[in-house]
Amino acid sequence: MDLLLDAVVIGVLLGCFYGAVSIGLSVSFGLLDVPHVAHPAFLVLASYGVYIINEHYGIDPLVAGLLITPLFFVLGLVAYRLYYETFEKRGTDAGVRGIAFFFGVAFIIEVLIIMQFGVDQRSVTATYIGKSWRIADMRIPYRMLVAFAVAAALTIVLTLYLSRTFMGRAIRAVAQDQEALRLMGVNPIKVKQWAFGIATAVLGIAGALLIIVAPVEPTLDRAYIGRTFCVVVMAGLGSMSGTIVAAIILGVAESIVLTSFGASWAPAISFAMLLGVLAVRPQGLFGRRS
Amino acid sequence: MALSLVISGLDAGYGAVKALRGVSLNVRGGETVALLGTNGNGKSTLMKCIAGLVRPQQGSISLDIDGTTHDLARLSAEDIVDLGVAMVPEGRRLFPRLTVLENLMLGAFRKAARRNIDENLKLAFATFPVLKERQSQLAGTMSGGQQQMLAIARALMSSPRLLLVDEPSVGLSPLLVSQTITKIGELNQKLGLTVLMAEQNFNQAIRIASRGYIIVHGEIVVAAKSVDELKGNDIVKRLYLGGAA
Numbered sequence: 179m180d181l182l183l184d185a186v187v188i189g190v191l192l193g194c195f196y197g198a199v200s201i202g203l204s205v206s207f208g209l210l211d212v213p214h215v216a217h218p219a220f221l222v223l224a225s226y227g228v229y230i231i232n233e234h235y236g237i238d239p240l241v242a243g244l245l246i247t248p249l250f251f252v253l254g255l256v257a258y259r260l261y262y263e264t265f266e267k268r269g270t271d272a273g274v275r276g277i278a279f280f281f282g283v284a285f286i287i288e289v290l291i292i293m294q295f296g297v298d299q300r301s302v303t304a305t306y307i308g309k310s311w312r313i314a315d316m317r318i319p320y321r322m323l324v325a326f327a328v329a330a331a332l333t334i335v336l337t338l339y340l341s342r343t344f345m346g347r348a349i350r351a352v353a354q355d356q357e358a359l360r361l362m363g364v365n366p367i368k369v370k371q372w373a374f375g376i377a378t379a380v381l382g383i384a385g386a387l388l389i390i391v392a393p394v395e396p397t398l399d400r401a402y403i404g405r406t407f408c409v410v411v412m413a414g415l416g417s418m419s420g421t422i423v424a425a426i427i428l429g430v431a432e433s434i435v436l437t438s439f440g441a442s443w444a445p446a447i448s449f450a451m452l453l454g455v456l457a458v459r460p461q462g463l464f465g466r467r468s
Numbered sequence: 469m470a471l472s473l474v475i476s477g478l479d480a481g482y483g484a485v486k487a488l489r490g491v492s493l494n495v496r497g498g499e500t501v502a503l504l505g506t507n508g509n510g511k512s513t514l515m516k517c518i519a520g521l522v523r524p525q526q527g528s529i530s531l532d533i534d535g536t537t538h539d540l541a542r543l544s545a546e547d548i549v550d551l552g553v554a555m556v557p558e559g560r561r562l563f564p565r566l567t568v569l570e571n572l573m574l575g576a577f578r579k580a581a582r583r584n585i586d587e588n589l590k591l592a593f594a595t596f597p598v599l600k601e602r603q604s605q606l607a608g609t610m611s612g613g614q615q616q617m618l619a620i621a622r623a624l625m626s627s628p629r630l631l632l633v634d635e636p637s638v639g640l641s642p643l644l645v646s647q648t649i650t651k652i653g654e655l656n657q658k659l660g661l662t663v664l665m666a667e668q669n670f671n672q673a674i675r676i677a678s679r680g681y682i683i684v685h686g687e688i689v690v691a692a693k694s695v696d697e698l699k700g701n702d703i704v705k706r707l708y709l710g711g712a713a
């Protein structure tokens with residue numbers, strides 16, 4: 179019983195972390211319909227950026243994550259432009275070819291990281307890494323609490339941005355009716371590009387969390403394709419708070435499976451849940467497609 | 469405020485499909501003009517050309533405001549909204565998963581429109597009180613009539629001078645059609661909005677229009693100077709007034 183409680187608590191924290199690394203995708207794929215399979219590769223790239231700053235200047239990884247967000251915002255703007263000009267603009271089969279495009283991007287990022295850093299694991303140092311908080315009989319790593327807090331902050335900030343600002347409302351509208359948006363004098367391509375920039379900027383901070391939670395290696399993105407897409411699809415494309423709830427469900431499921439059956443099963447959970455959701459409730463838990 | 473819209477020799481289409489051929493039409497400030505035609509004759513295409521959603525292949529769309537002429541055929545949809553042209557599209561085209569208020573706010577997206585957002589919101593709510601009551605409801609969950617009101621109100625949020633209304637009667641019950649048309653007439657009367665309205669419903673359209681055009685297969689076949697002239701026209705009798713084919 180204690181073991182189960184342990185697994186659930188850790189699972190909730192793990193889930194919040196998954197939420198933080200998925201929330202950008204719930205904008206880019208969830209709201210914009212861009213099949214962004216390079217999302218986890220960008221995430222890992224951000225971790226390496228944080229690693230460099232932390233290694234060279236001893237700056238706290240979260241602060242480093244904040245520092246690289248403008249860079250990632252621009253990276254997002256460029257990536258979307260490239261995708262738009264080469265694929266989306268040409269119409270109907272953009273989806274499938276878009277996936278190929280983003281797989282290519284992910285592959286290039288992996289290779290670049292390997293060329294620069296080799297295949298060894300990299301990690302960062304911070305006061306909250308390696309220590310735990312003892313409560314009752316449990317030991318909760320501080321780094322997981324950091325992940326929890328950052329995930330909550332990201333969700334709140336993004337939700338407010340999407341509901342309270344003119345641009346945020348336009349981002350939610352662009353998924354619903356682009357032509358109608360043009361009638362409001364809004365250029366949907368610019369809106370999508372901006373939103374993609376934001377979705378990518380968020381990865382600066384998510385990348386910091388990734389390397390705070392555990393060391394990273396160049397191909398770590400592969401472990402997160404299933405997880406991030408599972409979370410976003412389960413959430414029901416485009417819901418920010420839904421993303422966190424779905425991520426917590428995944429985190430708890432993984433954590434329970436991990437304690438009861440062993441670590442080798444954990445990576446399969448997200449794909450199993452993704453397939454399950456697609457079969458039973460394709461619109462997701464908080465689905466937008468009705 | 470002097471305003472006039474003069475369209476001349478307009479050709480437009482979609483790939484190989486020609487939707488408009490040599491269309492000429494004008495609307496003067498303060499008028500309500502009807503663009504009449506049955507399904508697939510090019511009404512929406514013409515409206516979209518004016519709003520900058522469809523690029524004409526030939527011809528010009530001149531909007532004259534206080535002595536300055538703008539060729540809408542060369543401007544982007546964004547610039548056209550800034551000039552004071554707003555469209556209520558066919559089928560309403562609301563953002564169904566946004567609230568009523570959020571839909572209205574999107575109507576005021578442009579910088580110039582944001583400055584007048586409070587006044588325009590007041591105006592929208594005064595014109596359609598039901599929208600105020602339902603401002604936090606999702607647009608997609610409202611009835612057809614309420615959605616049409618929201619679509620009109622959303623267009624008002626950009627402080628338009630020229631309102632393009634594309635088939636406001638589509639999908640509404642006869643009573644609601646009549647109410648909606650009356651509202652559009654009031655906007656013209658009370659706010660001095662210039663209105664170009666595409667319709668299939670002849671009898672409803674002529675209640676508020678002072679004159680009209682008939683479009684058939686992408687060509688203007690009748691340009692009538694008054695409602696009486698429209699009613700007396702042979703083509704109109706054949707198409708709308710139950711005359712022999």
Ligand SMILES: Nc1ncnc2c1ncn2[C@@H]1O[C@H](COP(=O)(O)OP(=O)(O)OP(=O)(O)O)[C@@H](O)[C@H]1O
Nearest residue numbers: 482485487505506507508509510511512513514558
């Ligand atoms: N996006 C499009 N792609 C290709 N052809 C189109 C497109 N939109 C309209 N058309 C064609 O252009 C012609 C004019 O269509 P349009 O929508 O302007 O007519 P309409 O008078 O508005 O008809 P309705 O009363 O049904 O709204 C039709 O033949 C239609 O099939």
Ligand SMILES: [Mg+2]
Nearest residue numbers: 511512558635
């Ligand atoms: Mg039409």
